[in-house]
Amino acid sequence: MSARAKSRLTSTLDTVLDRSLVLGYSRVGPALRRRWWPADPEPGCLAGQRVVVTGATSGIGEAMVTSFARLGATVHVLGRNPDKVRRVVAEVREALPGADLVEEVCDVGDLDVVRAWCADLTDRLGAGGALRGIVHNAGAMVAERTETAQGHELALAVHVLGPHLMTERLLPLLGADAGGPGGPGGPGSVVWMSSGGMYSAGLRSTPDEIEFRPVEGEQEYSGVRGYARTKRMQVELADAWNDRPDVRSGVRPGGGAGAGVRVESCHPGWAATPGVTDSLPGFDTVMGPLLRDAASGADTAVWLVATRPASAGTHHFWHDRRPRPTTYPVQRRPDPVARRAFLDHVAAATGTVWP
Numbered sequence: 001m002s003a004r005a006k007s008r009l010t011s012t013l014d015t016v017l018d019r020s021l022v023l024g025y026s027r028v029g030p031a032l033r034r035r036w037w038p039a040d041p042e043p044g045c046l047a048g049q050r051v052v053v054t055g056a057t058s059g060i061g062e063a064m065v066t067s068f069a070r071l072g073a074t075v076h077v078l079g080r081n082p083d084k085v086r087r088v089v090a091e092v093r094e095a096l097p098g099a100d101l102v103e104e105v106c107d108v109g110d111l112d113v114v115r116a117w118c119a120d121l122t123d124r125l126g127a128g129g130a131l132r133g134i135v136h137n138a139g140a141m142v143a144e145r146t147e148t149a150q151g152h153e154l155a156l157a158v159h160v161l162g163p164h165l166m167t168e169r170l171l172p173l174l175g176a177d178a179g180g181p182g183g184p185g186g187p188g189s190v191v192w193m194s195s196g197g198m199y200s201a202g203l204r205s206t207p208d209e210i211e212f213r214p215v216e217g218e219q220e221y222s223g224v225r226g227y228a229r230t231k232r233m234q235v236e237l238a239d240a241w242n243d244r245p246d247v248r249s250g251v252r253p254g255g256g257a258g259a260g261v262r263v264e265s266c267h268p269g270w271a272a273t274p275g276v277t278d279s280l281p282g283f284d285t286v287m288g289p290l291l292r293d294a295a296s297g298a299d300t301a302v303w304l305v306a307t308r309p310a311s312a313g314t315h316h317f318w319h320d321r322r323p324r325p326t327t328y329p330v331q332r333r334p335d336p337v338a339r340r341a342f343l344d345h346v347a348a349a350t351g352t353v354w355p
């Protein structure tokens with residue numbers, strides 16, 4: 001079979017897996033796709049380079065720490081609970097002696113804490129500091145509408161506002177040359193860990209709707225809906241970051257401090273993690289044997305940071321090492337008015353400006 005025919009066949013197969021959901025999202029997806037997906041990152045390719053993983057104290061984040069450490073990166077293991085951070089660091093060091101890990105404590109849903117942590121990290125890395133990547137992996141599904149210290153709905157704060165502010169504050173480190181002995185230098189990558197659940201949700205246009213405040217005509221708060229909608233927001237946000245002239249322009253001068261930084265979103269499929277067991281016990285019971293492992297859920301984010309693959313075009317949403325549509329043909333694309341309102345709300349809530 002010619003290379004072209006083979007590529008067409010695997011592309012069709014991959015799409016069929018994706019649209020079937022169960023096959024593509026479960027352990028079947030990577031078991032088949034790894035026969036044709038792009039090559040693994042070279043061992044040691046991140047030597048001398050720093051990566052931040054949020055939500056690193058459980059499930060996919062914990063697995064990601066191991067994967068990045070195996071590639072030689074210095075991994076900043078970020079969680080909100082210092083005991084859990086310490087435990088993960090100790091376990092990964094035991095499994096991988098010589099792993100270069102840094103304990104980081106930060107509640108990504110508390111904007112004041114995010115500001116303070118970013119200032120502290122910037123100070124610690126000093127002049128010439130650089131980040132090869134940040135994976136915004138921290139995630140939560142809450143049963144009832146809950147507010148953070150700054151009065152934002154919790155899922156919105158953890159999935160969207162905190163990571164956006166962190167990206168903004170760390171942009172100079174991400175835009176700096178992250179070159180290490182193990183691989184190419186240049187600017188870094190930001191990856192939002194979204195969810196396939198985002199396909200079920202759209203955006204809303206008023207600040208009350210975006211913050212899930214009780215609004216006439218809107219259904220009551222549901223954790224699943226709050227989760228899905230904020231996961232949709234992550235995908236929209238990654239696309240919006242890519243439209244920023246200061247980031248898009250790969251060549252300085254002309255671009256800002258973050259010129260050339262890649263911003264992506266991805267989803268992990270369905271992975272067996274404490275998060276799934278705790279938040280979706282019914283799903284876990286039914287799907288348990290088919291769930292992929294946490295490392296497989298982490299794979300695409302690690303691969304994106306380690307290899308900086310060619311851009312996915314106007315959308316930057318990936319799964320199993322391939323760009324995916326952000327809406328399916330039967331769905332309406334997010335309304336541009338709602339998108340603008342959402343981005344304006346993110347800027348107002350975090351005290352940032354869209355260039």
Ligand SMILES: NC(=O)c1ccc[n+]([C@@H]2O[C@H](COP(=O)([O-])OP(=O)(O)OC[C@H]3O[C@@H](n4cnc5c(N)ncnc54)[C@H](OP(=O)(O)O)[C@@H]3O)[C@@H](O)[C@H]2O)c1
Nearest residue numbers: 055057058059060107108109137138139195270271273275
């Ligand atoms: N597993 C799946 O099948 C699946 C599917 C789709 C998307 N995802 C996404 O993948 C990511 C990881 O999921 P998982 O299944 O590994 O979940 P998990 O086992 O519940 O892990 C979530 C992590 O996020 C951390 N976290 C939550 N709120 C935080 C906060 N305010 N500040 C800092 N860290 C915080 C948790 O810390 P604590 O340990 O302190 O709670 C934990 O380390 C999430 O974004 C999730 O939405 C997972």
